Amino acid sequence: MKTIFETLEMNEIQRQVQGYCASTLGKKRVDNLVIFDDVEDLDEALEKVNEAMKLISIQGRMPLGGLSDISLLLEKANRDGTLLGEDFLKVAHHLECIVSVKNYILASEVKTHFLQDLCDGLVENQHLLNEIQRCILPDGSVGDHASDHLYSVRKKIHQIQVNIRTKMDSLVKESKDILSIDQMTTKNDRLVLPVKSGYKNQLGGLIHAQSATGQTTYIEPEAVVVMNNQLSEMMMAEKAEVERILYVLSQLVKGNYYHFHFNLEILEELDFVFAKAQYGYQHDCCIPCIEEKGKFISLKEARHPLIDEKKVIANNIILRDHQMLLISGSNTGGKTVTLKTTGLLSLMALCGMPIPCLEATIPLFDQIYVDLGDEQSIEQSLSTFSSHMMKIIEILKVSTNQSLVILDEIGSGTDPQEGESLAEAILGRFLEIGSFVFASTHYGRLKTFAKEHPEILLASVSFDLDAMKPTYRLKLDSVGQSYAIEIAQLLGLDQDIVNQAQMIKREAMSEHEKLMEELEKKQEQLDLREHELTKLLSDNQKLEKQYQHQMHQLNKQKDELLQKAKDEANQLLLDAKENIDLVVETMKNSSLKQHEIIQAKHDLDQMKYLDEQDIIKQDHELTVGDHVKVTKMNREGDIVEVLKNHMVMVSLAGLNVKLHEDEVTFMHPQTKVKKVKKASLKKTTVKKTGTYEINVIGKRYEEAMSLVDKFLDDALVLGYPHVRVVHGMGTGALRNGIRRMLEKNKHVVSYRDGGPNEGGLGATLVYFE
Template identity: 80%
Template sequence: MKTIYETLEMNEIQRQVQTYCASSLGKKRVSEMALFDDIDDLNEALDKVEEAMKLINLQGRLPLGGLSDISLLLEKANRDGTLQGDELLKVAHHLECLQSVKNYFQSSELKTHYLQELADGLVDNPHLLQEIGRCILPDGTMSDQASSTLSHLRKQMRQIQSQIRHKMDSLVKESKDMLSIDQITTKNDRLVLPVKSGYKGQIQGLIHAQSATGQTTYIEPEVVVSMNNQLSLCQVAEREEIERILYALSQMVKGHYYHFHFNLEILEELDFVFAKGQYGYIHQCCRPQMSLQDQLILKEGRHPLIDEKKVVANTVILKDHRMLLISGSNTGGKTVTLKMTGLLSFMALCGMAIPCLEATIPLFDQIYVDLGDEQSIEQSLSTFSSHMMKIIDILKSATRHSLVILDEIGSGTDPQEGASLAEAILSRFIEMGPFVLASTHYGKLKTFAKEHPEILMASVSFDLEAMRPTYQLKLDSVGQSYAIEIAQLLGLDDALVNKAKILKAEAMSEHEKLMEALEKKQEQLDLKEAELKQLMLTNQKLEKQYQHQLHQLEMQKDQWLKKAKDEANQLLEEAKENIDIIVETLNASSLKQHEIIQAKHDLDEMKFIEKAAVQKQDHDLQVGDHVLVSKMNREGDIVEILKNHMIMVSLSGLNVKLHEDEVVFMHPKTKVKKVKKASVKKTTVAKTGTYEINIIGKRYEEAMALTDKFLDDALVLGYPHVRIVHGMGTGVLRKGVRKMLEKNKHVVSYRDGGPNEGGLGATLVYFE
């Protein structure tokens, strides 16, 4: 017969928890887990696990590397035994583990109560740890530095061994013709020569052995016998010194025998607690609240042995009821829900965190379970008999403080008798008062449950549209078995399915038909409600994401504005500093007009100007080609091809020197009939002539347009300089004119008018 551990699969939970243990000590404690019978002890155990989960979440697992059960070594040392090197290393690892644990708690930002108390009880021994580290090497052998005597002996031994080796090498060379093999051999821990038996009388020394064939005799040369004897004496002295050091270290261990035992108990407890904490942390468990009240609450509990990606979380709440009767379809999850409730309750009563959002569990004195189709082969019992034997035992042993779990109560016999028997058993449990979780297919039990306020009905849902179970538990509802529908889903012939539906309808009363229709309708409504809730949750999630993104954008906008303002302020500060420098420079020196113009030009060169894309000419420009001068928006003819990609273009009779990239080819030279040139007298503008424009009183845009055309006309007509009359006024027209002049590459310089030239109300412009 299966035990309660095996039935609920608690043994598998224990196996999983053991994988998080650092030592056999912790694993043993996990295997011994049992139900607590004192609520104070249980709450303390749960508090420890909760503290461990918080610490693991904050700073990772407790460093218990090197922890092992050294109790036998302690007993050996306590009986004045001598611990060997590898055994002392285990003691050292124990002390290192102890230091790591103390450092773990000392460096933690989270202050705990129970676990800190345990850590404070640890007694370290840095002196013993240092001594073991000084004397014992990582491979368990004794270090030369363990004592001055040992260091001296080993130095002497190395010297003797070197002398023996050197002498033996010489003998091998001298006697190589008498040797079976040309090398030294070891026999009885002595270096010997493999001499051919025919020559053994020619080499003086001790014979140690002879080969199986008798053709080789192993001889220790007489010349090295005394050296080997001296080496043997040193080796004996070395062993005695090593034994003395090991005994001294063992006595130090003995001196802290009780401290080591207390440390082992504490580290065992920590290993046990943190293994449960690691399990709880990984499986997203919560600390259950243990109650002496009549409440059993598991909110969104998950069966811990089902794949986390597939498991369906279910809620079980028994506050005003002491019995939960679950109905619904086959393969719908009734048994899983029962096992989940029993297993999580068992885990909680063993002092473990459990996989659910929130839990309140009574201090059950025992959990009784009758699950599955288990038969007793040994007793030749049927399925029904096996279940009934268990229920009889439960009825004898259960108390008001027990949890009873019954799967498919009354099954395995005639349905009418089984339902009646199940009703009688449930009635007895109502009188006894334990918490009972049961599942059934019997319609009679559903009616029975509705008549007893102590019983809460629940069902596992079935998706009628998809024709599959949802494994979702619905409290305060009644479910159908859907046996016919599931049989059809599994592939039963349609004719048989239809026949079964007809027979079922004929056997049902009008009341039962109405109840079934209502229950199916209720399930459909429940599914729709669940879908609506899911949609609402999704919308809420999307709204939160939108609000978060909007908030982020607002923050970014504020950051960008602040950055722009800071950069603008920085530019203003730099400009102010530059103005101060310029003013100081002007005050310190008298600059000439062309120097000022050059300085402005240099500043313009420092500006970042978006350069227009260079227009590549597919046509090789030739004399006579008609082209467009892009910057001047004027057309002309090429009259001369110059060097360095320069050309001369005639613009209405005015020859202008340009780079070939500054023009766009329009069409080649147009052939025209030759006509006799008219005798035209060439006129030129006198260098002393004046050419001016008056824009006083004009709107800004109009004034700038007139001035731009005026400058182009002046260039075409060949005036070396012109005057622009803009008046003083607010200075807007003057500033606009100055900006335009600075951008015009044909302007060499400009200045305010003199006393007889309009003063500050006029600007004189000079061209190339």
């Protein structure tokens, strides 16, 4: 059997609210929504949402982006376990989230009580955050400078790797006659030489593999074996130091175990509250007023939250001086929507949520009982009528004078006379119990029963006869007609049958009934016009509110910009005063002549032009050998040739670049005259090999990223088709960071690992457009 949450589709509302949660913590809280049974607890929950909605309307959602459930990590640390680098990133995000939340509340223009108390309970830990950021890199690896010892070990590892590569390069040259390929390669993560199998005994060392044909044997030379063993020892030392650092950080987390748990509870509550508030803000909801012993229900301009906002009809659902609302009208779904809206909005309010109304007052119901739609029980072989009856019997047993009972088409599904009788008796019993009842019917006899009992308020769902369609507009204190013949005609029933049915109906009606029907139709048309006018007035009020809000935002921005301009102007004035005082003091302390005073005044006039960029003018006549600086590249080099049309050829680290003389700044003349031979120049030019590379092995992560970023920009300016970045293997942090940078660079077409003679996994080749 469906639960009340499923019947009223509250589970769909929960799913939507979860979409506004920043973490699984908030989502779990939304999953566990229940009806409050204490009015003080419910009022506090609703007031928290109210405060959050006010904050959201002015400064947006609370920044909870870094929030995640770190409870398992805390338990691991508390049991003296060692957290991983990725775990510490989550802890850091948690600490950063706390700072953001506190700043959000601190910057707020809205005075809050409950949310302020929650945020005051959050405990910051800047020391731990700084330690994590110092030791753990953004990719989760431990940085070189996490400790002096780690830095020293990694430096030695780098040096050994350089020595190994240098030695292997030397052996390749020495042993090229016995090699299958004139280059080194890798096997089992070791650098090896591909030796012709017939000469394998001529080169001492460890055999790692053999080619499929057996013609090549891959040997790690003996001299390199020793260095690789040293490398393995240093790798083990590095691993031990990394584990020590992670353990020390884990102990710091353990020391703040209880603070973290309290923080998690508070952040979970904030995520939960702001998710409900964001839902309320997006759906123009209000905070309902809950009365513990309330005797009336008032839902003004209530909308069903699961119906398209462009199609949903807002209704005033009010039961003030009555105990029961009996809705009649056409059989087009309007009655059921009204009942579902009443039930769902009441349930949302009792669960501490804002509801889509202009204004709402709801009693603190002890429970909501619903019998809606076709709930035939196939398992129990029960008919629709039997299924409804069983549910109503159960509701009669458990409902109280503080219960809300919703019954759709009570007494339907059986003989009309018997159904009317049963429905009348059941409604009578609910009147005796004192429950709040919202029911729908199309039985005429129940309408008469309602008129005889002052505790029952009649209502109807109107029907637009001109458009021949339901308006879904609820009219209180009115009796609705079924419009069965009109609806059948709209659905395509043969016109002759429609005419015959109308004739039979007219003949069976008394003059009084005919007159009442005409009056009801006129009343419906008037109500429709009144609703259109009311809607126009409401739309204008909403537009006025939006205008006021936008004006508030614009005035706020204007004030901020004006204040910023004033501050800048004041600072400029202070600077100008200081300069003026300096000039005046100079004039007082010296016997200036008239032309010198004029020059001083001119200097004052020139102050307003200080922001203009200086234009580089070349006073020196550039010659071969002059040392110059290339401004836009921030590099220095020597002029190797003076060309026509004010162009010069500058050598930058062996690369000749053709530049205009205005693009360089003269530094000093050549210190030693040296004739440049064309042959030697040709050897150093990059055009011969087409390669350009940078080596960042041993650099800190941030320094390496900055160097590579500038290197790529320079390579693009100089027109290289491809470059090589040497980063080494190490922990893989540099390699991974560089790969992420390349992914984001729109000028990079592709990249790959270096080949056997290109650095292998320790290098990356980059190709530009």
